[in-house]
Amino acid sequence: MTVAPTAPLLFFDSGVGGLSILGPSRAALPNAPVVYAADSAGFPYGTKSEAEIAARVPALLGRLVERYRPRLAVIACNTASTIALPVVRAALDIPVVGTVPAIKPAALLSRSRVLGVLGTDATVRQPYVDRLAAEFGNDCIVLRHGSAALVQLAEAKLRGETLDPAVARDALSGLLDQPGGDRMDVAVLACTHFPLVEEELAAAAPHPIRFVHGGEGIARRIAYLTQGQPWPDAPPPGTAVFTRVNDDVHALEKALAGYGLARIEAL
Template identity: 75%
Template sequence: MHGTGADTRPVLFFDSGVGGLSVLAPTRALLPQAPLVYAADSAGYPYGTRSEAEIAARVPALLGRLAERYRPRLIVIACNTASTIALPHVRAALDIPIVGTVPAIKPAALLSRTRTIGVLGTRATVRQPYVDRLAAEFAADCTILRHGSAELVDLAEAALRGDAPDLAAYRAVLDGLFDQPGGAAIDVIVNACTHFPLVEAELAAASPHPVTFVDGGPGIARRVAHLTRDDSWPATPKAGIAVFTRLDASTEPLRPALARHGLTQLEAL
């Protein structure tokens, strides 16, 4: 498939839903020639409320099937929950470079003046011990307040389908951070779920005071560019493919948003 002519192997992004588009977008901006496949485990969505054992078993099995079908040169697990739980299992199972998603605590610590950082994620992500390790390594002098929200994942999916935003719902999510002891001092919020940067404007509008939002997308894009720096790409990029583990009527309203990200072909796994 490669070795003669242009290397047409895609970069494959994987998430439980459409959150990984916040990682695909900065990668596409850096690597406009890259063929892209975006895989959403819509049948398993949402991951934030599933058991760790389920995710650890499900994600490597799905990525094995995706790797067989699309022969990617690199896989990005564009989902914090799946990365924290399944990354070692996937790396053990597949002989392809795998890039995971890490909460952007390091860049947040570089930006925070008040030294109080909020971490918004799924409940599965915010309780992970590796969040403690990142905090100890990069933000030892900061107060880290966490809030896990399954509602915000659904709000982001709804926003991408074109639903009108309900600022009161966003405000309620942010209250989970700001209402904690010391929460009023938060000046930087880490969007530690790839869905959340998709609704950053709504979160900013609902925030009781101005805060800076950071996420891992730009860092992941730079990592993908670095790992593929010696690769060749097709002269004209192929149409991007979005593949869903369950393709049904609920996927239809996502077509315009997917097309904006260059994903014009829809397939079922």
């Protein structure tokens, strides 16, 4: 298949969490045209049912692919990936990269053999997480906790709002207060929003904890899948597209510009 240099990479999330995937991807492929899509009308995904997400995500990605003609799509959302990735791959005729909890690298790093998986409620209850824990952390205690409030904290941070430190503290306590949690030395940030507040989580930790997420690995995967393809000579302005444009979206303009997203559009 011939790929035009202007064909963008498409990143998709419910909100701004996918920026934690876009950042390392732009570093790996600095001249790549980018479209970042956020389903602001459906945000947040982590409190929705599996059926809602399984219906909504493929339909939206189909519309986005039709409009922007990307060379590749990234579901930069753990919740959407663990629920809808096979359906999306079956529906689209371009490569689709998903985002899965980084349990394998976390298990390699842990010395105490107690891991935490911090995600949304929808992600941490998925059988996919059970399979990853069984395959890569079968000699570990794998604790899980879902936090919708931490997703909102990341969105608020990028809007430039004052943050309540209790939110990060409560999210971590959801892991640390479980049996064995006092020995947890590695935590998987199993929601793409959470690396955006890693600094706040580290400040809330009562002892040193390594935080692991998949951003760098996904950037390497995108680079591999687009190897040999043409790119523009200079990075074009990126586009951020939202399913609902409101005051919260406009408050993100400065943060989006920091990721090279100069234009805002409505889907």
